[in-house]
Amino acid sequence: MGVAFKSVVRTIRRPVLRALRSVVDHRLADFRMPPDIGGDLLLTFDDGPHPEYTPRLLDMLDAAGARAIFFVIGERAVRHPALLRDCLDRGHVIGNHTFTHLNDGIGGHYTTERVIDEITRCAELVAAETGFRTTLFRPPRGEMNLKTLRGVRATGHSMMLWSVEGGEWGIRSDWAAQDIGDYILRTVRRRDIFLMHDDNEKTLHVLPRLIRTAQERGYDLASAVARMAA
């Protein structure tokens, strides 16, 4: 496929996807901030905890008085249980991102039973280490499909996706942190759910800029998660 054709497809697809999302938003999954919580921007991190980056991100959030949701992978959390407790002690919320990240089932090549097992194993690990019960689930790669929707229902979770991301994990993985930061600051709007990755070094550069700009705009980065953590 030629580059021009691809960009035309992308241009057409974006508004269609946005319209589809607004139809299902808060019914099947949250793409933007749930209407019943306050605050102006929801910061979320996937794929941690990371032994080096997660503590630094926690310090940045603390320094700014901001709170976040950490969607952890069970098999990473089991190696760094103290980081789970640290997240909760500092007022953040832990979300469920499966036990293995379903990386051998890319494209939805897994069963509903597998999804239920993955969510349950991650939830049980977090509960055993911290006493905290996860209620939010984010499917790896944002795969919202019948199997992941049945999985969240069976395990008593609700699905949270996102409305803005830097793309440092995929479509913009070859961009410099500076360019990803510029892109984000142009894109982010009030009530967005913002996706970052705490296992990606670029997040360390992007987060302080995002926080600074959001707070200059008067955005409240704490109330939504404080309400969920209560």
Ligand SMILES: [Zn+2]
């Ligand atoms: Zn992930």
